[in-house]
Amino acid sequence: MPAVQLDPRLATIYPLGTEVDARGRLRIGGCDALELAREFGTPAYFVVEDDLRTRAQAFVEAFRAASPTAEVVFASKAFPCTAVYRVLAEEGIGCDVASAGELASALRGGFAPRDIHLHGNAKTEEELAYAVEARVREIVVDNADEIDRLERILAERDARQRVLIRVAPGVSPDTHPSISTGGPNTKFGFNPEAARDAIARLRASERIDLEGIHFHIGSQIMELAPFGAALRAVSELGDFGTYNLGGGLGVQYTVDGPQPPSIEEYASAKVRLVEEVFGPGKRVIDEPGRALTARSTVTLYTVQSVKRNVVTWVAVDGGMSDNLRPMLYDARYEIDVVDRMTGPQPSEDDVVAHVTGKHCESGDLLVRDARLNAPRVGDVLVTPVTGAYGHAMANTYNGSPRPPVIFVSGGDARVVVRRETREDLFARDV
Ligand SMILES: Cc1ncc(COP(=O)(O)O)c(C=O)c1O
Numbered sequence: 484m485p486a487v488q489l490d491p492r493l494a495t496i497y498p499l500g501t502e503v504d505a506r507g508r509l510r511i512g513g514c515d516a517l518e519l520a521r522e523f524g525t526p527a528y529f530v531v532e533d534d535l536r537t538r539a540q541a542f543v544e545a546f547r548a549a550s551p552t553a554e555v556v557f558a559s560k561a562f563p564c565t566a567v568y569r570v571l572a573e574e575g576i577g578c579d580v581a582s583a584g585e586l587a588s589a590l591r592g593g594f595a596p597r598d599i600h601l602h603g604n605a606k607t608e609e610e611l612a613y614a615v616e617a618r619v620r621e622i623v624v625d626n627a628d629e630i631d632r633l634e635r636i637l638a639e640r641d642a643r644q645r646v647l648i649r650v651a652p653g654v655s656p657d658t659h660p661s662i663s664t665g666g667p668n669t670k671f672g673f674n675p676e677a678a679r680d681a682i683a684r685l686r687a688s689e690r691i692d693l694e695g696i697h698f699h700i701g702s703q704i705m706e707l708a709p710f711g712a713a714l715r716a717v718s719e720l721g722d723f724g725t726y727n728l729g730g731g732l733g734v735q736y737t738v739d740g741p742q743p744p745s746i747e748e749y750a751s752a753k754v755r756l757v758e759e760v761f762g763p764g765k766r767v768i769d770e771p772g773r774a775l776t777a778r779s780t781v782t783l784y785t786v787q788s789v790k791r792n793v794v795t796w797v798a799v800d801g802g803m804s805d806n807l808r809p810m811l812y813d814a815r816y817e818i819d820v821v822d823r824m825t826g827p828q829p830s831e832d833d834v835v836a837h838v839t840g841k842h843c844e845s846g847d848l849l850v851r852d853a854r855l856n857a858p859r860v861g862d863v864l865v866t867p868v869t870g871a872y873g874h875a876m877a878n879t880y881n882g883s884p885r886p887p888v889i890f891v892s893g894g895d896a897r898v899v900v901r902r903e904t905r906e907d908l909f910a911r912d913v
């Protein structure tokens with residue numbers, strides 16, 4: 484079946500290389516989406532490996548072009564599964580982990596400890612000891628209690644550790660309040676005032692080497708100016724060798740949704756801002772999560788019911804257990820029927836419906852007021868841009884085993900995270 488180009492407006496949100504065949508059927512990674520749903524079941528996440536690699540390469544090249552010493556570090560909370568870690572490690576980027584579990588997965592996925600950075604606002608004794616013993620590159624220190632704990636752990640092991648200090652620069656970008664992290668009243672890091680004392684203490688430590696400053700002002704950020712404001716705020720704390728600017732680049736989720744700056748614009752602006760504020764020769768680190776993985780992935784669902792209660796309700800076999808983002812952040816997604824990809828142009832069979840999940844909450848809505856082509860039971864639906872904070876935040880609400888992750892590439896598909904079973908649900912019981 485010859486492939487035709489995807490509608491250009493859909494091409495901005497589907498994985499690279501996505502096609503629609505002459506019958507209007509979606510093809511991702513060279514595979515027919517309807518056949519993927521039949522083979523692997525739904526709900527399921529499908530990752531287009533080439534998209535993941537191409538975007539990782541684009542980040543590495545863009546930062547390298549801006550500064551030969553710049554480092555790209557994957558904020559792995561966006562998609563912490565070993566196959567994703569493996570691809571990104573192979574593409575030569577570093578890794579940020581925010582727990583012992585992510586650290587273990589990053590190591591299993593092939594990251595060298597020298598490329599790993601540990602984060603967290605409540606790192607436990609066990610997590611700090613694990614990171615020190617694994618010899619991670621940097622621990623990003625969040626609070627004074629953590630410094631006490633780290634000093635003790637290092638003394639017990641007669642070890643040294645490189646650290647960055649996380650500073651909340653008092654800057655709030657235009658994003659959802661739940662994912663804005665660098666304002667004055669935040670649980671993350673030190674306010675600039677408190678940072679002065681912590682810096683003095685870290686500099687005086689015999690076992691800790693303070694390399695520089697980290698800030699992370701938020702996620703899903705579409706403008707570059709707040710990063711300059713954040714750099715100017717932390718410049719009051721002195722001059723350091725390393726500045727980690729915390730990632731945060733947003734992605735486009737819907738055809739009419741806001742568009743982020745390109746990876747090249749983002750990288751060159753961030754490096755230029757560091758040079759403007761601190762001069763040349765700084766080690767610049769950036770930690771993208773969402774912008775590396777979100778667009779690589781689509782989720783497939785099967786329609787279980789179509790009914791009319793004031794509006795039309797289309798209910799699918801997943802929902803808030805595989806995608807919490809609509810509930811948490813009122814996030815919008817596109818949704819389409821995989822074998823009737825009519826695109827953004829209205830067609831006369833279109834129905835406006837709320838696409839809802841299967842869970843026992845009225846708020847379990849995947850897409851409000853979606854326009855779907857004549858939806859019926861058994862249809863397979865697709866939501867694109869689910870590769871960041873989708874599988875990562877999946878849960879087992881209502882006893883739902885978590886969906887699998889399947890890599891697709893060149894017409895082949897392979898399971899990289901198996902579908903959980905009912906036995907997995909019982910495994911928690913003693
Ligand atoms: C410490 C840290 N670094 C980087 C990121 C960047 O992630 P993203 O690019 O997905 O916003 C996050 C989360 O937003 C984070 O918590």
Ligand SMILES: N[C@@H](CCCC[NH3+])C(=O)O
Pocket residue numbers: 560662702703808812871872
């Ligand atoms: N989970 C959030 C992002 C959190 C970023 C973590 N620092 C989202 O889906 O948008």
